[in-house]
Structures are given as C-alpha cells and as structure tokens.
Amino acid sequence: MPRITAVRALVVFDIDGVVRDVGGSYRRALADTVEHFTAGAYRPSAAEIDALKTEGVWNNDWQASLELTARYFEQQGHLRNQLNLNYEQMVAFFQSRYRGPDPQNWTGYITQEPLLLEPSYLESLRAASIPWGFFSGATRGSATYVLEKRLGLVQPVLIAMEDAPGKPDPTGLLTTVHQLEQRAGVEPLLPVLFAGDTVADLYTINQARELHPERCWIGVGILPPHVQESAVTRADYGAILQAAGAAIVLENIQQLGLRQIQMLIAATSSG
Numbered sequence: 407m408p409r410i411t412a413v414r415a416l417v418v419f420d421i422d423g424v425v426r427d428v429g430g431s432y433r434r435a436l437a438d439t440v441e442h443f444t445a446g447a448y449r450p451s452a453a454e455i456d457a458l459k460t461e462g463v464w465n466n467d468w469q470a471s472l473e474l475t476a477r478y479f480e481q482q483g484h485l486r487n488q489l490n491l492n493y494e495q496m497v498a499f500f501q502s503r504y505r506g507p508d509p510q511n512w513t514g515y516i517t518q519e520p521l522l523l524e525p526s527y528l529e530s531l532r533a534a535s536i537p538w539g540f541f542s543g544a545t546r547g548s549a550t551y552v553l554e555k556r557l558g559l560v561q562p563v564l565i566a567m568e569d570a571p572g573k574p575d576p577t578g579l580l581t582t583v584h585q586l587e588q589r590a591g592v593e594p595l596l597p598v599l600f601a602g603d604t605v606a607d608l609y610t611i612n613q614a615r616e617l618h619p620e621r622c623w624i625g626v627g628i629l630p631p632h633v634q635e636s637a638v639t640r641a642d643y644g645a646i647l648q649a650a651g652a653a654i655v656l657e658n659i660q661q662l663g664l665r666q667i668q669m670l671i672a673a674t675s676s677g
Contacts, residue, residue, distance in 0.1 A: 415597045415667055416586050417531060418579060421542035423603030423630035424659050425522055426552050431515035432467050432544075433632070435503040439471040439496055440478070448478045452632050453639075460646055465543045465573040465606040468497045504548075516551060522631070525557050527660045534664050537590040539563030541582040541600070543572055563589060574609035576617060597622035597671050601659055603630045608650035624670050627652030628659055 422428045433455055441449040450458075455470070464470040472493055476486050506514030531538050539562060542549050546566035553559045563585045570578030583598055598621065600611045608625045615623040627647030633639045634657060644655040653670055656662060 414592075415536055415599060415671060416583055416592070417536055417538040417662070417667070418582050418586075418598065418600045419538065419540050419659065420600075420602035420604075420607050420628075421540055421544055421549055421552065423522075424601055424628045425540070425557075427520040427522055427631045429630065429632035431504060431519045434515055435500050436467045436471050436474075438503045439500045440474045442499055443471075443475045443491065443496060444478050448474075450474050456633070456643070460605050462574060462605040462609045462650070465604060466567070468493070468500055469572075471496055471500055512551070516548060519552065519556075520631075521552075521556060523557075523659050525559070528557075528559070530664070536664075536667070537563075537586045537592060539565075539582045539586045541565045541570075541578045543567055543606075573604075573606040574613055576610050576614040579610050579614050580617070595621050597624060597674070599624045599626055599662070599667060599670065601626040601628055601662060603628045603647075605646065605650040608647060608652055612651045622671065622674050624653050624674055625651045626662055626670070627655035629655060629657050 419425060422432055429452070433452065436455060437449050454474070458464050458470055458474060464473060472491060475491060475496070476489060479489050480486055501509075502514070504514050504516055505512045506516075528538060540549065540553065542564070544566060546564070546568050549564055549566045553562055553564065563582060565578040565582045565585075570581055579600060586592075587594065587596075598611075598614075600607065600614075600623070602608060602610070602625070608627065611623050611625040615621075627644065627650075629640060629643060629647075633643040640657075647655050653674065654666075
C-alpha cells in the first residue's frame, strides 16, 4: 500500500446517529411524547420520523415532537392555532423518558445507547495531527454524558444546543471550527469535514460554504443504524443524504479514516 502523506484538515462530528445510536433513545422518546400528547391515538413510526427530518429543519427532537403532534391533530380537522399544546410540558415529558424521572441521576433511555465509534478511532486522527470536535443539537448535558462519561474524552471541543442556533444555521459549525483552530494552533483555512446523519447536518455545511467559499467544506453522510435494517431503506436514505450535499455516504463513522479523508480533500480540490 502506498504511504499516506500528511493530511491537513479539521473534522467535526455530529453526535446523534454518528457517535451514538439514538434509535432506541431520542427517537423512542420522541415517539413516546407524540403518543402521550395524542392520548395514545398516534405513535409515529421510524419512517415517519425520518420523513419529517428530511425536510431539513426538524433537527431538534423536542420541536419535532411538537410538530408531529400538531400535524396529527390537523389531519383530524383541528386548527393548529386552537390546539393549545404546551411545549414546556412536552419537553419535560420527553426528558423524563430520555434522561429518566430524576434529573440528577439519569436512568432513562440515554443509559442504553450503543456507541458507534471507539476512542481508538479518535486517537488515530489525533496521532495524524487532525484536530476534531463535535457540533450537536443535543443538550450539553446529554452530549457531555456520551463524550466524557461513555467515551472517556477530556473536555473535547463541543458546541451543543445551548451554545448556538439550531441546524441548519451554520453558526455552531463555524464556532466549532474556530475553537479547533484556536486550541490546536493550526493554520487558517484548512479543509473542514463535517459528518452527520441528517439532511439538516448537510444543509449546515452547505450554508457554511456559502458564507465562506474560500474554504474547502466537505459533507460526510452517515447512515444511522435504524436505516440499515434493509437494503432498500439504506439505499433510499443514502440517496437523500447525497441529494442534500453529502460528498460520500458511509455506514459507520470509523470508515472515515486517514486515506478516505485524503481522497475526499483531493477530489473536492480537483473539482
């Protein structure tokens, strides 16, 4: 095999669907919430949740819960402005499922999330002098739980829900990149790869590219585990990510190795 030459880039990861499998946690809590606030009349399927998220603006699962609930009642002939849905109550219910009933001692679905990468993968990037960080729509508490408690990372660069507007607004991605540059002391305008599993993630990097066309921005689509249960759903979801702007679609983030990063940068630069 030819030797891999030095790769100069920054890598930013989404968390949900990339670092951890949230099919049985965030998405389960979302379905629980919609079911509860429709009095058991409607529980959205995984496909219905995916369909909502392909619209590119429902990255926040609290807001997605509210939206699916409102759409259900609209289909029953109710007017949205007369529904009187309480967003704060929906968030509290969602959190009681996701974190658990005790906000200080988490026992909910979050404790059962399978990890989708090993710390050794991140260490391989670090060893290659590729700075990495995280930009997620998850709350800081939830993101820190998986990154520090589960993966054992020490204060990684992280921009979470509380730190920036929701995706596809690129502010959080740009802030993550700036913090990586400051912490690592690297030269400006290195290529940026952003790996995410939703349309909103890819729209985010598209908007960053529009704001800063002088930089190489590469969207990496990741297939979340729940869409890999059949060849059809895997292919359909991959096509959606590519249409949203993914330069490549991978089944697992750890496939984004040094050689793959180098090839993506070369292909984007030549294009």
